[in-house]
Amino acid sequence: MSQLLERLLGRLPVGWLQLTHSRTRFAAAVAGVSFATLLVFMQLGIQGAMSTATLAPYDFLDGDIILSAEDANTLTDGSNVARARLFQALAVPGVERGSPLFVGILEFKLPDSTNSTLQAFATTVAERDFLSAEIASQFERLTQENTALIDTETRGVAPEVFAELKAGQPFAFEVNGQTLTAIGTLELGGGFSADGTLFVSDQTFLRFFGKRTSSAPNHILLKVADGVSPQVVVERLRAALPEASVQVNTLEAYKAADLAYQSLERPTGIIFGFGVIIGIIVGIVIVYQVLSTDVADHLKEYATFKAMGYEHRFFLGIVLEEAAILAVFGFFPGFVVSMGLYAALSAVTSLPVYMDVARVFMVFFGTLAACALSGAIATRRLAAADPADLF
Numbered sequence: 001m002s003q004l005l006e007r008l009l010g011r012l013p014v015g016w017l018q019l020t021h022s023r024t025r026f027a028a029a030v031a032g033v034s035f036a037t038l039l040v041f042m043q044l045g046i047q048g049a050m051s052t053a054t055l056a057p058y059d060f061l062d063g064d065i066i067l068s069a070e071d072a073n074t075l076t077d078g079s080n081v082a083r084a085r086l087f088q089a090l091a092v093p094g095v096e097r098g099s100p101l102f103v104g105i106l107e108f109k110l111p112d113s114t115n116s117t118l119q120a121f122a123t124t125v126a127e128r129d130f131l132s133a134e135i136a137s138q139f140e141r142l143t144q145e146n147t148a149l150i151d152t153e154t155r156g157v158a159p160e161v162f163a164e165l166k167a168g169q170p171f172a173f174e175v176n177g178q179t180l181t182a183i184g185t186l187e188l189g190g191g192f193s194a195d196g197t198l199f200v201s202d203q204t205f206l207r208f209f210g211k212r213t214s215s216a217p218n219h220i221l222l223k224v225a226d227g228v229s230p231q232v233v234v235e236r237l238r239a240a241l242p243e244a245s246v247q248v249n250t251l252e253a254y255k256a257a258d259l260a261y262q263s264l265e266r267p268t269g270i271i272f273g274f275g276v277i278i279g280i281i282v283g284i285v286i287v288y289q290v291l292s293t294d295v296a297d298h299l300k301e302y303a304t305f306k307a308m309g310y311e312h313r314f315f316l317g318i319v320l321e322e323a324a325i326l327a328v329f330g331f332f333p334g335f336v337v338s339m340g341l342y343a344a345l346s347a348v349t350s351l352p353v354y355m356d357v358a359r360v361f362m363v364f365f366g367t368l369a370a371c372a373l374s375g376a377i378a379t380r381r382l383a384a385a386d387p388a389d390l391f
Contacts, residue, residue, distance in 0.1 A: 016321065016322075016325055018294055018298060018318075018322065019294070019322050019325055019326070025290070025293075028290075029286065029287070029290040029326055029330075030326060030329045030330045030333070031330075031333075032282075032283075032286035032287075032290070032330070033283055033286060033287060033326050033327065033329070033330025033331070033334070033367065033371070034330045034331075034333040034334040034337070035282070035286075035334070036279050036280070036282045036283030036286060036330075036334070036367075036370075037279075037283065037330055037331050037333075037334030037335065037338075037363060037367055038334040038337050038338050038341075039275065039278070039279035039282065040276055040279035040280060040283075040363055040366070041334060041335065041338035041342075041355075041359075041363055042275075042338060042341060043272050043273075043275035043276045043279060044272075044276060044359055044362075044363070045338065045341075045342050045345070045353045045354075045355070045359075046272055046345075046351075046353065047263070047269065047272040047273070047276070048352075048353070048354075048356075048359065049351040049352050049353045050192055050262060050263070050268060050269060050272065051259055051262070051263065052352040053189075053190075053191030053192055053351065053352060054074070054191070054192075054258060054259050054262045055255060055258075055259060056188055056189075056191065056352075057075055057119070057121070057188075057197065058075075058251070058255045058258075059132060060121070060131055060132045060134070060135050060186070060188075060197075060199070061101070061130065061131065061132070061221065061251065062129065062130055062131060062132055062136075063099075063130050063221035063222060063223055063251050064222060064223050064224045064230040064233075064250060064251060065095075065221070065222040065223075065224065065230055065233060065234060065237065065248065065249070065250055065251065066101075066219050066220070066221055066222070066248075066249055066250075066251050066254045067081055067085055067086075067089060067219060067220040067221075067222065067237070067241070067246055067247070067248055068081055068218070068219050068220075068246070068247050068249075068254070069081045069218075069245070069246065069247070070243075070244060070245055070246060070247050072218070072219070072247070073257070073258065073261040073265075074258045074261060074262065075103055075218070075219070075258065076103055076105075076119065076193055076218075078218075080212075080216035080217060080218055081216070081217060081218070081219060081220060081245075081246055082215065082216060082245075082246075083100055083214065083215045083216065083217060083220070084215075085220060085241060085246050086098045086099075086100065086220045088240065088241060089220065089222055089237055089240075089241070091240075092233065092236050092237050092240050093233075093236060094224050094225055094228040094232065094233040094236060095222050095223075095224060095225075095233060095237070096222075096223050096224055096225045097127070097222070097223050098127075098220055098221065098222045098223070099123050099124060099127035099130040099220070099221050100123060100124065100202065100214070100217035100219075100220055100221075101121065101122070101123055101130075101217055101218055101219040101220065101221055102120075102121070102122040102123065102202055102205045102206075102209075102212065102217050102218055103119070103120065103121055103122075103218040103219070104119075104120045104205065104208075104209050104212070104218075105117055105118070105119060105120065105193075105194060106118045106120050106175045106176060106198060106208060107175065107176065108154065108157070108173060108175060108195070108196070108198075109173065109174040109175070110157070110161065110173060110174075114156065114157065115156075116154050116155060116156045116157055116195035116196060117194045117195050117196075118150070118151070118154065118175075118194055118195065118196050118197065118198040119191070119193060119194035119196070119197050119198065120197075120198040120199075120200060120205060120208075121197070121198070121199050121200075122199070122200045122201060122202045122204065122205035123201075123202055123221075124201070124202050125139060125140060125142055125143050125201050125202075128140060130221045130223070131199070134186065135149065135186060135199055138183075138184035139199070139201075141183055141184060142183075142184075142199075142200060142201040142204065143201065144181075144183070145203075145204065145207075146178070146179065146180050146181060146204055146207065147180075147181050147182070147183045147200070147201075147204065148180050148181070148182050148183070148184075148198050148199065148200045148204065149182065149183070149184040149185060149186050149198070149199040149200075150162070150165070150171070150182040150184075150185060150186070150196070150197075150198055151185075151186055151187065151188045151189070151196035151197040151198065152165070152166065152185045152186070152187055153187050153188055153189035153190070153196065153350065154189075154190065154195050154196025154197075154350075155189065155190030155195040155196060155349065155350035156190075156195055156350075157195075157196070162185065165182055165185060166185060170182065170183050175208060176208055178207070178208060180200075180204075180208070186199065189350050189351070189352060190349065190350040190351060191351070192268060192351075195350075202214065221251070222237075230250045231250060234248050234249065234250055280366065280370055283367065283370045283371070284370045284371075284373060284374050285374075287323060287326055287327075287370065287371045287374035287375070288374040288377055288378055290326065291319055291322055291323060291374055291375050291378035292377075292378040294319075294322065294378075295319065295378050295379065302315055312379070315379055316375070316376065316379050319375040319376075319378055319379050320372055320375045320376070322375065323368075323371035323372050323374060323375035324368060324371065324372070326371055327367045327368045327370075327371040327372075328368075330367065331363070331364055331367050335360065335363075335364075338355070339355055342354060342355055
């Protein structure tokens with residue numbers, strides 16, 4: 001290793017030699033950086049899972065514009081919007097068609113007393129093209145009373161429960177004391193608000209949500225005419241509809257706002273964000289302690305170099321060399337362990353916790369930057385010191 005570093009640096013790898021002089025201290029420092037890296041990876045992984053779970057339902061929707069109640073921040077919260085807004089919107093130039101979207105939570109109960117929660121989405125069967133091709137191709141069958149498309153990746157439900165359904169056999173289960181029959185499938189998995197997803201017709205939805213009415217859906221989806229800009233139509237709709245009771249956004253803009261709300265305003269997102277910050281601080285503190293101790297232990301050597309005329313950038317280079325070594329040696333164990341924990345967490349919770357290339361590079365360069373900052377701080381004592389004082 002010393003020879004390799006000597007070739008790379010073009011000089012004796014002083015930093016490497018100083019770090020490895022005490023193998024116990026070096027191992028402890030690497031373990032500390034690995035722990036900080038692991039902490040950041042885990043927080044980012046869970047935060048990424050939250051983002052993926054938040055955005056996943058939008059993949060099943062196909063619209064250009066969404067009308068929502070003024071207090072709605074996500075697909076699943078806020079008040080209902082009057083269906084009359086759909087008819088008002090259809091009178092606005094550029095709006096071609098529209099469809100109501102109903103959203104609610106149902107409790108999925110199996111004969112063995114297993115319970116899971118399902119996020120139910122519903123619209124009219126005639127307007128199934130407001131749904132993705134995967135859902136729309138099966139949605140026409142939902143004209144049958146009390147039928148549904150169910151998420152076969154529902155958390156807490158054994159895969160064999162849906163074996164016959166996947167083979168084409170209907171699957172009956174209990175919801176709110178009534179029987180609902182799944183005649184089709186989708187694959188999504190659990191999120192932070194529900195264990196799985198369910199698609200039904202608006203008529204079936206209203207039967208299972210007795211207090212809901214067809215005149216008050218959660219959202220209204222609109223499609224604009226060919227060649228018309230959705231943003232232009234949004235501005236027209238905002239001028240035509242009462243701002244105090246309805247908000248108008250493109251579906252993409254609402255999707256981005258939903259994610260921002262979950263990440264920056266909901267407690268869960270804020271906690272994960274703080275976890276990342278804490279992991280970075282822990283890494284900086286650990287590396288600073290190691291490097292500042294190393295600088296203190298070698299003050300006489302540094303004083304000799306300084307008396308010989310070496311400039312501060314020489315000492316900074318040595319300490320940054322140590323910081324880079326700690327970053328590299330600490331990153332890989334943290335990365336490997338986090339991969340194992342990602343797999344375990346995904347298996348246990350069914351959350352979409354996975355490693356992506358962008359996150360790997362972001363954490364790696366972040367680790368390098370944090371260690372470099374710690375090294376720069378650790379050399380401050382040398383910058384202003386007189387060689388005579390160091391002795």
